[in-house]
Amino acid sequence: xxxxxxxxxxxxxxxxxxxxxxxxxxxxxxxxxxxxxxxxxxxxxxxxxxxxxxxxxxxxxxxxxxxxxxxxxxxxxxxxxxxxxxxxxxxxxxxxxxxxxxxxxxxxxxxxxxxxxxxxxxxxxxxxxxxxxxxxxxxxxxxxxxxxxxxxxxxxxxxxxxxxxxxxxxxxxxxxxxxxxxxxxxxxxxxxxxxxxxxxxxxxxxxxxxxxxxxxxxxxxxxxxxxxxxxxxxxxxxxxxxxxxxxxxxxxxxxxxxxxxxxxxxxxxxxxxxxxxxxxxxxxxxxxxxxxxxxxxxxxxxxxxxxxxxxxxxxxxxxxxxxxxxxxxxxxxxxxxxxxxxxxxxxxxxxxxxxxxxxxxxxxxxxxxxxxxxxxxxxxxxxxxxxxxxxxxxxxxxxxxxxxxxxxxxxxxxxxxxxxxxxxxxxxxxxxxxxxxxxxxxxxxxxxxxxxxxxxxxxxxxxxxxxxxxxxxxx
Amino acid sequence: xxxxxxxxxxxxxxxxxxxxxxxxxxxxxxxxxxxxxxxxxxxxxxxxxxxxxxxxxxxxxxxxxxxxxxxxxxxxxxxxxxxxxxxxxxxxxxxxxxxxxxxxxxxxxxxxxxxxxxxxxxxxxxxxxxxxxxxxxxxxxxxxxxxxxxxxxxxxxxxxxxxxxxxxxxxxxxxxxxxxxxxxxxxxxxxxxxxxxxxxxxxxxxxxxxxxxxxxxxxxxxxxxxxxxxxxxxxxxx
Numbered sequence: 001x002x003x004x005x006x007x008x009x010x011x012x013x014x015x016x017x018x019x020x021x022x023x024x025x026x027x028x029x030x031x032x033x034x035x036x037x038x039x040x041x042x043x044x045x046x047x048x049x050x051x052x053x054x055x056x057x058x059x060x061x062x063x064x065x066x067x068x069x070x071x072x073x074x075x076x077x078x079x080x081x082x083x084x085x086x087x088x089x090x091x092x093x094x095x096x097x098x099x100x101x102x103x104x105x106x107x108x109x110x111x112x113x114x115x116x117x118x119x120x121x122x123x124x125x126x127x128x129x130x131x132x133x134x135x136x137x138x139x140x141x142x143x144x145x146x147x148x149x150x151x152x153x154x155x156x157x158x159x160x161x162x163x164x165x166x167x168x169x170x171x172x173x174x175x176x177x178x179x180x181x182x183x184x185x186x187x188x189x190x191x192x193x194x195x196x197x198x199x200x201x202x203x204x205x206x207x208x209x210x211x212x213x214x215x216x217x218x219x220x221x222x223x224x225x226x227x228x229x230x231x232x233x234x235x236x237x238x239x240x241x242x243x244x245x246x247x248x249x250x251x252x253x254x255x256x257x258x259x260x261x262x263x264x265x266x267x268x269x270x271x272x273x274x275x276x277x278x279x280x281x282x283x284x285x286x287x288x289x290x291x292x293x294x295x296x297x298x299x300x301x302x303x304x305x306x307x308x309x310x311x312x313x314x315x316x317x318x319x320x321x322x323x324x325x326x327x328x329x330x331x332x333x334x335x336x337x338x339x340x341x342x343x344x345x346x347x348x349x350x351x352x353x354x355x356x357x358x359x360x361x362x363x364x365x366x367x368x369x370x371x372x373x374x375x376x377x378x379x380x381x382x383x384x385x386x387x388x389x390x391x392x393x394x395x396x397x398x399x400x401x402x403x404x405x406x407x408x409x410x411x412x413x414x415x416x417x418x419x420x421x422x423x424x425x426x427x428x429x430x431x432x433x434x435x436x437x438x439x440x441x442x443x444x445x446x447x448x449x450x451x452x453x454x455x456x457x458x459x460x461x462x463x464x465x466x467x468x469x470x471x472x473x474x475x
Numbered sequence: 476x477x478x479x480x481x482x483x484x485x486x487x488x489x490x491x492x493x494x495x496x497x498x499x500x501x502x503x504x505x506x507x508x509x510x511x512x513x514x515x516x517x518x519x520x521x522x523x524x525x526x527x528x529x530x531x532x533x534x535x536x537x538x539x540x541x542x543x544x545x546x547x548x549x550x551x552x553x554x555x556x557x558x559x560x561x562x563x564x565x566x567x568x569x570x571x572x573x574x575x576x577x578x579x580x581x582x583x584x585x586x587x588x589x590x591x592x593x594x595x596x597x598x599x600x601x602x603x604x605x606x607x608x609x610x611x612x613x614x615x616x617x618x619x620x621x622x623x624x625x626x627x628x629x630x631x632x633x634x635x636x637x638x639x640x641x642x643x644x645x646x647x648x649x650x651x652x653x654x655x656x657x658x659x660x661x662x663x664x665x666x667x668x669x670x671x672x673x674x675x676x677x678x679x680x681x682x683x684x685x686x687x688x689x690x691x692x693x694x695x696x697x698x699x700x701x702x703x704x705x706x707x708x709x710x711x712x713x
Contacts, residue, residue, distance in 0.1 A: 050510040052602075057506050068497040073488040078477045080672070084482035098480075138697060139688035154686055162690050181689040185697055192698065197605065212664070213673045221637060223684035223699030229676070231601070241488075246503055248660040248667065253511055256656060266530070266621035267656065270699065271679035280676050281594040281630030284601055295484065302491040308476050447517040 002090070002121040003336050003350045005149040010357040017328035023151075023159040025331050029400040030158055034320035037264015038371065045260075055257045056375040058250045058312035062242075066302070069211040069244050070293065076214030080276025082289040090120035090296045098129040100290055103235055106131050106200035110192075112218065112225040113137035114205025115153055115314060116240045116294055118336045119349070122203070133279060136224040138188050145172045151324035151330025153337065154262050154316045159329055161167055165233055192224075202228035202258060202286070206239035207313075209291075212247040215273040216291065219258060223271075229274050235286035241293050242310040245473070254313060257373040262315035297349040306381055309344050311374045314340075318368035318378055324361050333358060340368035340378045347385055356395050503553050509700045514620055515654035523619040523652045524707055530622035534682030537704040546708055547578045550611075550644070554587070557642040559609035561588035563600075565632035573646070601635050603611050610640035612698065614647045616662070620655040621681055624705070628676040637680055643700040645680070648710040658707040670709070 006013065017023065042048035062069060074084040087093035101109065108129045111117065126133045135144040139157035143150060146168045150156030157165070162179040169175035169187060177183045207219045216237045218225035229235055245251050251273075259265045276284035301310055319325050319339030330338040335346040335355060343358035359382045368378040390396045513606040516528060524540070531538040541549045550602060554562060562582070570576050570591070583589040590603040612632055614624035624645040628634045637643050653659065656679070663673055683701030695701065 026690065033691055045510070045514075047510045047513065054506055054508050054510060057504070061504055064492070065497055065501045067488045067492070068499075068501045070488070071485060071498060072480070074478050074481060080675070082477070084478045085482070086478075086480040088480070088484060088487075092480075109644040136698070137688070138686045142688070155691070157688055158691075165689060181692040184689055185686060185694040189697055193605075196698075213667050215673060215677070221684065222686045222688075222697040224697075226638050226678065227635065227698050230638060248664040248673075249657075250503075252656045252660040256511070265681075267618070267623050267679060267681050269534075269681050269684050271623075271681075272680075273673075273677040275673055275675055277675070279630070282628075282633070282675060283594065283597050283630075284634045285628075286676055293484070297489075299491050301490050302488060303493050456713050 001055055003346065004334060004354055005336060006331065006334055008334075010332075011226075013332040013334055013401075014328050014361075017332040020159070020329065022161055023329045024327065026158055026161065026342070028326055030152075030155065031320045031326055032136045034154075034262075034264065034316070035371075037262075037432075038261050038320070041264050041266065047321060051253070051257060052373055052375050054253055055373050056311070058245065058253060058314075059374045060308075062244055062246060062250075062399075063302070063307060063310055066242065066244065069246055070241060072211040073209050073214060073244060074291070074293070076212070077276060077289075077291050078214075080214050081290055082214070082276040084291045084293065086295075088291050088295050090294070093120050093238065093292050093294050093296070094122055094125035097238070098291055100234070100236060101126060101129045101131050101201060104200055104288075106234070108134065108195065108199045109130045109201045109203055110134045110136055110195050110199035110201045110228055110232065111140075112205070112220065112228045113140050113156070114334060116205050116243075117203065117238050118150065119240075120238075120294060120296060122238065126203075131201070134192070134199070136192050136195065136222075136228060137220075138185060138222055138224075141188060141192065142168060145169070149331065150336060151338065152316060152319060153314055159331065194463070196227040196231050199228075199232045200234065202232035202235045204228050204235070204237045206237050206243050206291075207253055207258065209239055209244050210246075210248055210251050210273065211244060213275060215248075215251075215275045217251060217255070217271065217273040219255060220270050220272075221234045221263070221265075221269050226270050226272050229272065229286070229436040230284045233286055234288040234290075235274075236290040236292060238294060241295055241298055243313075250468055253375075258313050258315050261313075261317040261371070261373040301348050305384060306348055308345070308376050309348060309381060311376050312341050312345070313374060315373060317373060319369040320366040320373050323363055323365060323367070328361070333361060340382065341376070344376075344378055344381045344385065352389060352393050352395065356389055356393070359389065478660075485593070511655070511657040514657070517614055518619075518654065520649055520652060523654065524649060526619040527617065527622060527647075527652060527705070527707070530620070531682075531705060534622045535685070535703075536622060536682040538707070539700075539704060540707045540709070542709045543573065546573060546646070546706070547575075547681045550575075550578065550646075551582070551705055553644055553706065554582075554609055556704075557609050557644075557702065559587065559642070561590070561603070561607045562609045562611060563590045563592065563604045563607040563636050563640060564611040565613065565636055566593065567589040567613070567629075567631040567681065569646075569648075583598040592631060592633050592636060600633055601639070604633070604639040607640040608635040609642050609644060610638070612637050612645045614645050614651050614705075616654050616659045617652040618659060618679070619652055622705075623656070623679050623681040625659050626678040626680060627674040630676055634676050634678065637678060638699050640700060641703045642704075643683065645705050647705055647707045649707055650710050652707075 166179035346355040633700040
């Protein structure tokens with residue numbers, strides 16, 4: 001798997017999402033809970049805006065000086081016995097990891113949840129190198145057994161219900177108990193414990209690397225990243241190059257923002273910072289440690305108007321408030337990065353050609369801007385993407401083009417507009433729902449397929465104004 | 476070679492930022508706001524204990540409080556409550572300070588299997604921890620706001636003790652309690668400036684492990700311990 005998921009065209013993916021009732025209900029309820037949790041934490045602090053401001057300043061400074069801090073980080077990891085590999089591309093990163101695997105003659109690799117390894121398609125590369133890969137995050141493990149891509153960056157199996165999970169466990173692992181989440185989780189614990197103990201190599205992502213000391217930090221609730229970093233003798237961390245803080249003091253602020261914004265917790269059960277190899281006399285932790293720092297298209301965003309997209313700390317707060325994500329779910333985006341941040345990042349990392357529809361998967365309501373803990377201007381960046389797609393790339397989505405054409409023809413002829421504006425109030429009535437037209441006829445169809453068109457007022461502005469002048473009733 | 480491809484990689488970043496590579500002289504700016512220092516400012520040590528106790532309810536962790544004289548009794552009750560037949564414990568100098576060597580010895584004599592983490596025993600440490608019912612460590616720094624024990628893992632306090640057993644007990648000297656993560660990371664930052672190496676693993680542990688990956692239901696106890704108890708000990712330092 002790489003960043004792009006599935007081959008179905010955008011429209012089909014959206015349709016599939018919209019028709020999946022369980023998924024839509026699950027997403028709606030999850031969004032509600034995530035949102036409430038985040039809001040509660042923000043309210044409790046009382047000065048959340050100050051926290052966001054600080055988060056934003058830290059990210060800005062770090063990205064402005066990313067070369068300086070990456071140098072410091074790599075020096076410090078190296079000082080503590082770790083090997084550091086800078087990978088320009090996904091291929092370079094995968095090849096480096098493959099070589100480690102081959103040198104170790106590793107048969108089993110156990111992983112903790114990591115978006116960047118999904119992005120570069122590391123699992124396939126590991127399998128090519130002859131290793132079995134076990135995903136150890138509960139959600140990821142479920143998806144791995146079922147060969148299904150993630151639909152949310154924090155709770156990847158959000159689109160599955162417990163009956164489906166029970167069925168998967170039964171078919172793939174001979175599970176014969178109930179579909180109670182506790183029993184399912186206990187089964188996963190027992191199965192995965194064996195994998196942790198027998199794995200030759202552990203692979204993690206990285207939430208934040210601390211430049212000043214070379215510490216790589218993992219934020220989890222299940223404890224799987226602790227397992228992966230405590231048990232196998234060889235350990236590899238793969239980090240997107242921007243997942244970096246200058247010192248431990250900034251680690252505090254960004255971790256606090258991440259756990260609150262992501263899951264409404266003051267801290268998750270485990271925040272674990274590992275530095276290099278285990279020290280003399282220590283009996284757990286890796287004796288061989290590798291850090292792979294991945295660019296894979298990120299550097300092209302530096303120095304552009306989209307630089308702030310690299311401030312993202314992967315909390316999914318924007319996803320959890322997005323009304324479009326709520327309706328279509330994660331898979332519809334066709335990228336491992338869904339929701340507003342996915343719609344901004346995917347075209348930048350994976351190219352406009354593959355992801356040109358995503359900036360349109362937004363109602364431009366701006367809710368994402370309000371919740372982002374590091375104040376990324378997602379809303380503005382989505383609009384800018386659309387401009388680029390239409391004006392520079394000449395690849396506006398077909399539906400958009402058609403709708404615009406029909407609308408333009410209709411609205412630009414004064415006679416047609418005058419006539420139909422009056423007629424519209426009556427004619428469009430059957431398609432109006434509340435104040436919006438949701439399934440318009442003729443030239444409006446292209447438009448309303450992807451958005452609602454405001455229903456004409458019962459009275460035209462002209463006749464309303466006339467009446468008002470006469471002292472008539474104003475609405 | 477322990478660092479590969481660095482120069483070409485970082486030169487490219489600098490080029491994209493439209494400037495020369497920065498290898499020195501970068502200073503963190505003075506941030507315009509520092510809200511992290513406002514949390515629980517001015518609270519007494521006892522008030523911080525109350526905050527910690529309050530938050531234990533949220534993180535599914537049992538909270539107990541005692542003094543040095545009562546520690547053995549409370550520890551025994553907690554181990555019994557977890558039906559602990561086998562116990563693995565960290566082995567730093569605090570065992571001696573709190574008289575736990577004798578305590579574990581007497582527990583052992585009564586039939587509980589006891590393993591004190593011992594660097595000379597290598598793998599055996601992990602093997603015991605993996606099948607142990609209870610893991611016990613002291614907290615190095617305790618964060619009142621989030622209910623977190625901070626562990627500087629080392630050869631006396633292996634990572635596995637607080638991770639592999641079914642249940643976990645943290646002994647929290649009252650003097651280790653601070654408002655929040657800010658104070659812990661500040662200390663690590665300052666030590667680092669002084670040239671002291673940070674532990675190979677710093678574990679911030681907040682209650683038992685959990686997951687919400689199945690239909691957003693909270694499941695307590697996934698890969699790490701299924702239950703956790705904190706025992707705050709009044710250690711007469713205020």
